[in-house]
Amino acid sequence: MSGFIEEKSFMLPRVALIACGCFSPPTPMHMRLFEIARDYFELRGTHKVVGGIISPTHDSYGKKGLAPALDRCAMIKLAAQSSNWIRLSDWEVHQPQWMRTKAVLHYHQNYLNNYINSPYDEEPNELLPGWLPPGLRERRDPIRLKLLCGADLLESFAVPGLWADEDIEEIVANHGLVVITRCGSNPEKFIFDSDILTKYQQNITLITNWVPNEVSSSLVRRLLSRGESVKYLLDDMVLNYIKRQGLYNVKSKYITDAVRPDHLNFNRAYMDNNKNAIKPESEQPEQLMEDESDSPLRQQTARVFCCGESSRTSTKLLLSRPGPGQAVQVMTVQSKDTIDGLEQSQPKKQKIAKVQQV
Numbered sequence: 001m002s003g004f005i006e007e008k009s010f011m012l013p014r015v016a017l018i019a020c021g022c023f024s025p026p027t028p029m030h031m032r033l034f035e036i037a038r039d040y041f042e043l044r045g046t047h048k049v050v051g052g053i054i055s056p057t058h059d060s061y062g063k064k065g066l067a068p069a070l071d072r073c074a075m076i077k078l079a080a081q082s083s084n085w086i087r088l089s090d091w092e093v094h095q096p097q098w099m100r101t102k103a104v105l106h107y108h109q110n111y112l113n114n115y116i117n118s119p120y121d122e123e124p125n126e127l128l129p130g131w132l133p134p135g136l137r138e139r140r141d142p143i144r145l146k147l148l149c150g151a152d153l154l155e156s157f158a159v160p161g162l163w164a165d166e167d168i169e170e171i172v173a174n175h176g177l178v179v180i181t182r183c184g185s186n187p188e189k190f191i192f193d194s195d196i197l198t199k200y201q202q203n204i205t206l207i208t209n210w211v212p213n214e215v216s217s218s219l220v221r222r223l224l225s226r227g228e229s230v231k232y233l234l235d236d237m238v239l240n241y242i243k244r245q246g247l248y249n250v251k252s253k254y255i256t257d258a259v260r261p262d263h264l265n266f267n268r269a270y271m272d273n274n275k276n277a278i279k280p281e282s283e284q285p286e287q288l289m290e291d292e293s294d295s296p297l298r299q300q301t302a303r304v305f306c307c308g309e310s311s312r313t314s315t316k317l318l319l320s321r322p323g324p325g326q327a328v329q330v331m332t333v334q335s336k337d338t339i340d341g342l343e344q345s346q347p348k349k350q351k352i353a354k355v356q357q358v
């Protein structure tokens with residue numbers, strides 16, 4: 001019988017999951033997203049999940065409360081230490097500027113494709129990036145990389161000027177979305193209200209999280225800055241790292257000068273351990289994605305954050321700000337429950353309110 005199950009799972013289409021976000025700091029819920037999604041696919045016997053990738057966004061995303069990429073990468077490494085299948089990709093943070101999520105998916109998908117299709121005797125192990133799941137070449141069939149996210153990220157597709165329609169279409173059509181519900185979110189209705197998402201809804205896997213946990217990075221930052229406890233809301237090692245480095249205006253009772261120099265040592269050790277994760281650009285596998293000029297930061301100022309076409313108030317406000325991540329804060333400037341007639345969901349409202357305070 002178990003032989004039959006193994007045989008069946010051997011035949012299943014393979015998927016890898018990538019979560020893009022700030023991870024400032026990574027919370028246990030970020031890790032849970034992966035576990036929930038893998039259970040969903042594997043218990044239904046529809047797919048084999050070959051790996052999970054956490055891709056923190058670039059420093060120039062500019063969202064309030066974004067710790068330096070080096071620290072976010074170090075914290076993700078610590079948070080993922082107990083997992084044997086969720087790994088950090090620091091490709092995004094090492095790009096010259098913020099990359100749109102579409103480009104992040106392209107890069108990782110193309111790397112997977114090239115890796116699976118290249119001859120076995122090529123690419124010595126030390127050159128492989130740290131995020132690459134092991135054992136992928138046991139089979140030659142393709143691996144589809146899907147974007148794993150919470151329902152609030154899905155709902156951010158409707159923030160004017162934040163996501164280009166063509167990016168959304170490409171992400172959903174070519175990769176697929178795996179969306180985990182958040183309290184108060186209504187992703188079914190959101191998908192129904194969107195023509196693009198409805199068109200590709202067979203590529204959207206909506207998963208109800210029956211054990212919701214509304215811990216969020218912004219909530220953790222707020223508690224830390226007030227000197228309140230976040231124990232059991234964060235991995236202990238992540239919390240120790242934050243205290244040692246004095247991130248997020250953590251109240252001074254946590255910090256001593258004696259621990260500060262560890263910052264450099266820890267990160268140097270982290271970078272040394274991971275230097276094989278980054279190859280010089282010239283050595284990177286051929287990419288089919290757009291070149292760097294695709295990044296909004298390379299485009300004219302008037303297009304910096306304006307993936308959409310409208311010249312709405314929010315877009316104008318965005319233009320005077322240094323990073324696309326500030327779009328969420330810009331929404332709070334409007335102080336309205338609706339933006340251009342768009343009803344904001346409860347989780348988004350809560351999230352926006354939190355971001356404003358932290």
Ligand SMILES: Nc1ncnc2c1ncn2[C@@H]1O[C@H](COP(=O)(O)OP(=O)(O)OP(=O)(O)O)[C@@H](O)[C@H]1O
Nearest residue numbers: 021022023029149150153182213214215216217218
């Ligand atoms: N409690 C949660 N439930 C479901 N999804 C979550 C939860 N927390 C984070 N996510 C998802 O994790 C991904 C990474 O998000 P991000 O790093 O922005 O986390 P966040 O905790 O929501 O951050 P912030 O509070 O700073 O906005 C997103 O897809 C987000 O929807």
Ligand SMILES: NC(=O)c1ccc[n+]([C@@H]2O[C@H](COP(=O)(O)O)[C@@H](O)[C@H]2O)c1
Nearest residue numbers: 020021022057100101102162163164325
């Ligand atoms: N147009 C885009 O590709 C686009 C727009 C906004 C956010 N994102 C990404 O979404 C992720 C989550 O961002 P927030 O934490 O601001 O919700 C980040 O990785 C960010 O880079 C992508």
